Amino acid sequence: MPLCKQEHPVKIQELNGKIENLKSCKAIVCDLDGTLYLSGEPVEKSHEFLQKVLESGRQLFYFTNNTSRSRKTYLDKLKKLGFPSDDHFLITAADCAENYLKRNNLFPRIYLVGNRDLYADFERRGFEMVDGKAARHLPFPAAVVLGYDTELTFEKIHICYDLLIQDVPYIATHADKLCPLAGGRFMPDVGSFISMFETATDGKRPVVVGKPHQEAVETIAVKSGCSAGKIAFIGDRLYTDIRMAQKYNMVGVLVLSGETNRKMLLNSPDQPQLVVNSVSDLIDYL
Ligand SMILES: [Mg+2]
Numbered sequence: 001m002p003l004c005k006q007e008h009p010v011k012i013q014e015l016n017g018k019i020e021n022l023k024s025c026k027a028i029v030c031d032l033d034g035t036l037y038l039s040g041e042p043v044e045k046s047h048e049f050l051q052k053v054l055e056s057g058r059q060l061f062y063f064t065n066n067t068s069r070s071r072k073t074y075l076d077k078l079k080k081l082g083f084p085s086d087d088h089f090l091i092t093a094a095d096c097a098e099n100y101l102k103r104n105n106l107f108p109r110i111y112l113v114g115n116r117d118l119y120a121d122f123e124r125r126g127f128e129m130v131d132g133k134a135a136r137h138l139p140f141p142a143a144v145v146l147g148y149d150t151e152l153t154f155e156k157i158h159i160c161y162d163l164l165i166q167d168v169p170y171i172a173t174h175a176d177k178l179c180p181l182a183g184g185r186f187m188p189d190v191g192s193f194i195s196m197f198e199t200a201t202d203g204k205r206p207v208v209v210g211k212p213h214q215e216a217v218e219t220i221a222v223k224s225g226c227s228a229g230k231i232a233f234i235g236d237r238l239y240t241d242i243r244m245a246q247k248y249n250m251v252g253v254l255v256l257s258g259e260t261n262r263k264m265l266l267n268s269p270d271q272p273q274l275v276v277n278s279v280s281d282l283i284d285y286l
Contacts, residue, residue: 011281017273019285021251022232027059027224028286029091029250031211031235032074033066034258035279039182042081043257045280050084056286059224060084063233065093065174065210065240067114067147067190070121088223093173093210094118096219097145098125100209106143106169111135113156113193114147135159146172146197146206148179148190157196164201174210176240180259211235212244234279236260238270246270255279 012019030036036046053060062083064074071092078085101107108128112119119129122145130141132155144163149156164170177191198205209215217228224231232251235241236258245252254260254272257279265275276282 011276012285013275015254015273015275016271017251019274021229021273022253022282022285024230025058025226025232025251026230027061027220027226027232028053029061029063029220029224029231029233030279031233031237031241031258032062032064034180034236035234035241035255036062036083037081038257042083043255043278043280045278045283047082049279049283052283052286054084058286059226060089061091061220061224062089063091063211063216063220065176066179067092067094067097067118067173067210068150068179069115070117070124071095072121072124073117091216091219091223093216094121094125094147096209096213096215097147097171097173098122098127099219099222100171100207100215101127101143101145104169106171109139109141110143110145111141111159111163111168112145112147113149113152113160114145115149115151118147118149132156132159136162140166140168143169143171146170146190146193148173149193152193160197161200164197164204170204170206172206172208172210174240175206175208176210176237211240212247214248216244217248217250234282238264238268242268242272243270245272253282 075085109130110127112129175191176189178186179189228249233245234253236255238260242252242254252272253274256277
């Protein structure tokens with residue numbers, strides 16, 4: 001009897017690349033929100049998928065642009081979800097910011113626009129956060145770092161503006177416009193704040209270090225020791241995850257478990273090599 005397509009659905013769609021490209025990867029980098037969990041709940045079979053990555057001998061990494069929380073908070077969350085939570089596995093946009101700031105000698109005094117949790121994170125990295133009163137006086141901090149500050153106040157906005165018009169180097173951890181919430185809702189993310197400062201300062205734009213930018217790629221490359229073609233990036237967002245993979249020749253795998261649907265994919269210039277409904281569909285291909 002011929003095989004019925006519905007009984008054996010194709011789990012993986014080869015769009016602009018081959019499954020063999022994924023199979024030859026030595027490092028698997030996963031976005032978190034929308035890819036491994038949704039509204040704080042693990043995506044179906046995500047544990048089995050992660051286990052398979054490790055059993056296959058590949059390196060596993062998580063990459064999140066969201067800097068509203070510290071590395072420590074993320075590691076605690078991964079552990080709570082039952083995911084492998086080795087410190088080495090996690091890469092955040094704050095790691096990329098640290099690399100950029102230290103390499104460019106914008107260290108240790110910075111003005112950080114971020115939550116208290118991110119302050120603690122940067123303190124652990126050896127940075128000295130200049131407080132609001134001192135920030136406006138000489139010597140100015142070496143850089144303004146715009147993180148995902150969900151505790152943002154008008155005072156912080158004003159100090160940030162004062163420093164930007166003094167041409168203090170300006171770095172943003174990421175530029176995502178919106179952050180997904182449960183039930184298909186969103187809230188403004190750092191990209192929206194960047195637009196506000198751009199308006200106020202007549203056009204100042206930050207160096208952005210998270211996905212899909214070069215510093216993120218370099219951070220992954222250094223941590224994994226792999227060339228781009230041997231790295232698979234798995235994510236749910238076209239203009240960050242997939243754009244980075246496409247631009248820097250990683251194997252981009254789009255999961256449809258998060259914010260992107262087929263219609264958005266069809267209309268986007270950002271194209272993955274492979275498409276799956278969720279990471280569970282990748283288990284048989286690793
Ligand atoms: Mg995501």
